[in-house]
Amino acid sequence: MADTATPNVIRRADYAPPAFLIDTVALEFDLVPERTVVRNTMRVRRNPDASRTSNLELMGEQLEFVSAAIDGAAFASAHAHEHGLTLKNVPDDFELTLTSICNPAENTTLSGLYVSGGNFFTQCEAEGFRRITYFLDRPDVMATFTVTLRASKADYPVLLSNGNLLAEGDLPDGRHFARWEDPFRKPSYLFALVAGKLVALEERVTSGSGKEKLLQVWVEPHDLDKTRHAMDSLINSMRWDEQRFGLELDLDRFMIVAVSDFNMGAMENKGLNIFNTKYVLANPETATDTDFANIEAVVGHEYFHNWTGNRVTCRDWFQLSLKEGLTVFRDQEFSADMAGGAADEAARATKRIEDVRVLRQMQFAEDAGPMAHPVRPESYVEINNFYTMTVYEKGSEVVRMYQTLFGRDGFRKGMDLYFKRHDGQAVTCDDFRHALADANGRDLAQFERWYSQAGTPRVSVRTRYDAAQQRYSVTLTQAYGDAAPSARETQKGPLLIPFAIGLIGNDGHDLPLQLEGESKASDVTTRVLEFTQTEQTFTFVNVAQEPLPSLLRNFSAPVIVEYDYSADQLAFLLAHDSDPFNRWEAGQRLATRELLTLAGRAATGVPLQLDDSVVDAFARVLTDETLSPAFRELALMLPSEAYLAEQMAESNPAAVHAARQFVRKRLANALRKDWLAVYEKHRTPGAYEATPEASGHRALKNLALSYLAELDDPAEAVRLASAQYDTANNMTDRSAALSTLLNASAANGGSVEAQEALDDFYRRFEKEPLVIDKWFALQATQRGSAQRPVIETVRKLMAHPAFNLKNPNRARSLIFSFCAANPAQFHAEDGSGYAFWADQVIALDAINPQVAARLARSLELWRRFTPALRDGMRAALEKVASQAKSRDVREIVEKALA
Ligand code: B3K
Ligand code: ZN
Numbered sequence: 001m002a003d004t005a006t007p008n009v010i011r012r013a014d015y016a017p018p019a020f021l022i023d024t025v026a027l028e029f030d031l032v033p034e035r036t037v038v039r040n041t042m043r044v045r046r047n048p049d050a051s052r053t054s055n056l057e058l059m060g061e062q063l064e065f066v067s068a069a070i071d072g073a074a075f076a077s078a079h080a081h082e083h084g085l086t087l088k089n090v091p092d093d094f095e096l097t098l099t100s101i102c103n104p105a106e107n108t109t110l111s112g113l114y115v116s117g118g119n120f121f122t123q124c125e126a127e128g129f130r131r132i133t134y135f136l137d138r139p140d141v142m143a144t145f146t147v148t149l150r151a152s153k154a155d156y157p158v159l160l161s162n163g164n165l166l167a168e169g170d171l172p173d174g175r176h177f178a179r180w181e182d183p184f185r186k187p188s189y190l191f192a193l194v195a196g197k198l199v200a201l202e203e204r205v206t207s208g209s210g211k212e213k214l215l216q217v218w219v220e221p222h223d224l225d226k227t228r229h230a231m232d233s234l235i236n237s238m239r240w241d242e243q244r245f246g247l248e249l250d251l252d253r254f255m256i257v258a259v260s261d262f263n264m265g266a267m268e269n270k271g272l273n274i275f276n277t278k279y280v281l282a283n284p285e286t287a288t289d290t291d292f293a294n295i296e297a298v299v300g301h302e303y304f305h306n307w308t309g310n311r312v313t314c315r316d317w318f319q320l321s322l323k324e325g326l327t328v329f330r331d332q333e334f335s336a337d338m339a340g341g342a343a344d345e346a347a348r349a350t351k352r353i354e355d356v357r358v359l360r361q362m363q364f365a366e367d368a369g370p371m372a373h374p375v376r377p378e379s380y381v382e383i384n385n386f387y388t389m390t391v392y393e394k395g396s397e398v399v400r401m402y403q404t405l406f407g408r409d410g411f412r413k414g415m416d417l418y419f420k421r422h423d424g425q426a427v428t429c430d431d432f433r434h435a436l437a438d439a440n441g442r443d444l445a446q447f448e449r450w451y452s453q454a455g456t457p458r459v460s461v462r463t464r465y466d467a468a469q470q471r472y473s474v475t476l477t478q479a480y481g482d483a484a485p486s487a488r489e490t491q492k493g494p495l496l497i498p499f500a501i502g503l504i505g506n507d508g509h510d511l512p513l514q515l516e517g518e519s520k521a522s523d524v525t526t527r528v529l530e531f532t533q534t535e536q537t538f539t540f541v542n543v544a545q546e547p548l549p550s551l552l553r554n555f556s557a558p559v560i561v562e563y564d565y566s567a568d569q570l571a572f573l574l575a576h577d578s579d580p581f582n583r584w585e586a587g588q589r590l591a592t593r594e595l596l597t598l599a600g601r602a603a604t605g606v607p608l609q610l611d612d613s614v615v616d617a618f619a620r621v622l623t624d625e626t627l628s629p630a631f632r633e634l635a636l637m638l639p640s641e642a643y644l645a646e647q648m649a650e651s652n653p654a655a656v657h658a659a660r661q662f663v664r665k666r667l668a669n670a671l672r673k674d675w676l677a678v679y680e681k682h683r684t685p686g687a688y689e690a691t692p693e694a695s696g697h698r699a700l701k702n703l704a705l706s707y708l709a710e711l712d713d714p715a716e717a718v719r720l721a722s723a724q725y726d727t728a729n730n731m732t733d734r735s736a737a738l739s740t741l742l743n744a745s746a747a748n749g750g751s752v753e754a755q756e757a758l759d760d761f762y763r764r765f766e767k768e769p770l771v772i773d774k775w776f777a778l779q780a781t782q783r784g785s786a787q788r789p790v791i792e793t794v795r796k797l798m799a800h801p802a803f804n805l806k807n808p809n810r811a812r813s814l815i816f817s818f819c820a821a822n823p824a825q826f827h828a829e830d831g832s833g834y835a836f837w838a839d840q841v842i843a844l845d846a847i848n849p850q851v852a853a854r855l856a857r858s859l860e861l862w863r864r865f866t867p868a869l870r871d872g873m874r875a876a877l878e879k880v881a882s883q884a885k886s887r888d889v890r891e892i893v894e895k896a897l898a
Contacts, residue, residue, distance in 0.1 A: 033105035116261035119196025129188035192269030268305035289695035325395020349580035455487035500556035503547035508576030598659035630696030657824035668710035702736035780817035831872030849886030
């Protein structure tokens with residue numbers, strides 16, 4: 001399984017069309033865990049648009065070659081090798097039949113065909129199909145598939161594949177079969193099969209044009225009571241895509257299958273989506289509000305791929321963001337519409353804030369390190385390493401900018417043209433951009449730079465008010481900061497940045513906006529400036545008083561805005577900005593600035609203090625009943641430690657932790673009464689409801705609880721948390737209470753209440769793997785103390801009978817949680833965290849390179865840390881570099897060390 005070959009760099013510039021095309025594929029599987037025989041009959045012909053070669057080169061990995069036949073006659077000139085199968089001097093147009101064997105039982109990579117919990121599953125994106133049979137395993141080769149599955153009827157009563165069920169029946173020796181046909185041409189990465197003991201929640205619904213559709217959510221029998229929310233999310237997704245984009249489900253049947261061993265969230269295989277159980281299974285006792293929201297988002301995401309990804313797919317993997325950026329944008333809009341409808345801007349804003357927080361924390365960090373790459377990368381060693389925050393989240397921001405520029409209607413026109421031109425094709429990001437440009441009568445040549453330049457743009461803002469002339473000028477300058485070298489190479493010129501702006505008067509209301517040259521003020525108080533030069537000045541006229549600018553409203557572009565607001569101005573924006581996103585943003589700026597100053601002091605041992613005005617600004621949000629609870633929770637949550645550390649000239653996780661804790665304690669003590677009142681007021685008695693309102697109440701209440709635990713005397717918080725733990729009727733409240741108990745206990749070197757709750761939690765949910773994942777994660781991310789470093793708990797938990805390195809969810813719950821979500825403990829000065837990290841990356845590398853490579857990424861920003869930590873990080877990276885065998889991990893650590 002290990003790939004020891006020297007890593008080859010694949011380049012976008014080297015793209016060439018395939019020498020052959022495959023029009024139809026008939027697959028026959030004899031499913032046996034240790035030895036599955038696959039017979040693959042293909043109709044193959046030369047590609048008229050490619051240069052002529054005499055040999056057919058098929059990709060194949062970890063396959064045992066059995067036989068080849070052309071047009072029914074055995075073919076002798078077939079040579080199987082490490083990377084596939086070479087067929088010499090083949091005809092122009094022929095039927096090729098190949099037989100090979102694979103071993104799903106031993107496949108721990110979870111790529112290709114594998115066994116999980118005794119059932120068979122597949123994962124083919126990006127290059128897993130070649131682990132099932134020899135093929136032109138690239139997305140620009142599209143074929144129609146017929147699939148016959150044969151297996152023991154007792155062990156595998158359910159046999160599923162893409163498309164429609166053609167036939168099923170019994171065979172001799174207790175075996176049975178099912179034959180499926182997918183009427184749509186598709187690339188091999190969308191192939192899927194599932195076989196095993198599963199049951200389904202079913203629903204028949206009528207689509208927009210009146211056709212009946214069968215929807216199924218397949219799970220293991222004991223999980224059937226956790227499928228309702230996924231089904232509802234699927235039905236809502238169908239309706240939404242019909243209404244918002246006029247896109248209807250094109251198959252008679254749509255299936256979702258849950259599997260507990262899965263490398264990522266879910267996979268959009270045509271008509272047969274395969275999901276990590278984490279993004280399917282939910283009921284109030286086992287899943288948090290966040291889980292419910294994530295399930296809705298991921299079900300939507302995979303469903304939306306049916307058009308953006310499957311009907312129109314990618315020409316090559318460099319175009320990955322064509323489907324991923326667009327589909328993330330679609331799922332974000334879907335969630336926002338589900339939360340607030342099209343009109344409720346405040347409710348939509350909470351979703352926007354959550355998305356931007358992820359982008360800034362994760363994608364901006366990616367841009368600042370050795371893995372920085374454009375939305376459309378130029379090269380890769382292992383494509384699985386490029387399913388990144390940049391391709392997905394920045395890619396989504398790039399799509400969102402079209403909508404910001406052209407409005408919802410203009411965006412819809414562009415989408416319609418895109419499907420009209422490219423339905424059934426494998427295309428590029430340029431094709432998408434051209435469709436948007438042509439539908440809106442615009443030249444978007446400059447916009448192409450968003451796809452080809454890496455790094456986070458910085459926009460500096462200068463403003464000037466001329467009272468006599470009543471003119472207000474805003475000068476914008478764009479540049480990239482001190483970007484990573486890999487990013488710098490790609491930067492060629494200024495971007496087209498849609499820069500949304502409003503001007504706020506002394507009374508807190510928006511001022512009318514009239515740009516120089518316009519005859520009258522526009523009727524909207526937010527304008528999108530098209531900022532296209534390196535430096536550009538926009539002048540507003542008839543501005544009666546000096547305004548306060550509200551910049552980059554609703555985060556209209558994925559950039560960093562630099563403007564010298566005073567603390568008072570930020571407090572004013574936090575209280576008054578009509579743009580809910582920027583209200584939140586003002587609070588974040590205020591907090592970030594204070595926290596960074598404090599972290600700087602903590603690093604040099606200077607005593608910490610916090611100005612009352614900052615406390616007052618937060619107090620106003622806490623007690624402002626006109627704001628939704630969900631918004632208040634977001635506004636009162638301080639920027640994360642990882643984000644803050646990344647903002648420092650030299651990242652110092654210990655200093656950031658000290659500063660953030662200091663501020664939390666200060667806010668807790670100063671506002672104790674308010675936190676208590678909020679805690680009481682936002683309880684949600686009665687039956688659990690998964691609505692955005694109810695989840696907003698729970699979020700704010702649980703935030704209050706966590707602040708109360710910071711009090712100098714946390715006894716009251718411990719009492720509240722214990723009671724909440726015992727009486728909770730839902731996982732959101734129960735896990736929040738447990739987390740608070742753990743953190744309160746860390747300050748006191750351990751507590752009975754915390755230990756009892758932890759033990760109870762385990763006993764109560766022993767049979768629910770997804771909840772046991774939470775049990776591991778809560779302990780891995782808990783606060784530590786000098787007497788009780790968290791690494792010791794983590795090491796102990798590695799030996800717990802429920803721990804299993806082969807299950808990605810479990811590995812993530814303990815190891816990733818500690819290494820990536822507990823910076824203060826992971827970056828312990830003695831280097832213990834790094835040594836642990838190296839051992840785990842190496843152990844995972846031998847089991848599952850994709851998961852190992854994700855973990856490997858947690859040290860990539862090592863050069864930006866304080867010197868005291870850097871050496872330990874480098875040593876750990878070098879150890880991994882000397883021992884890891886997979887292409888996946890090698891690419892990450894070699895780029896980090898380069
Ligand atoms: N397209 C898949 C991701 C496949 C990852 C391969 N390493 C899920 C998604 O983005 O919808
Ligand atoms: Zn996707």
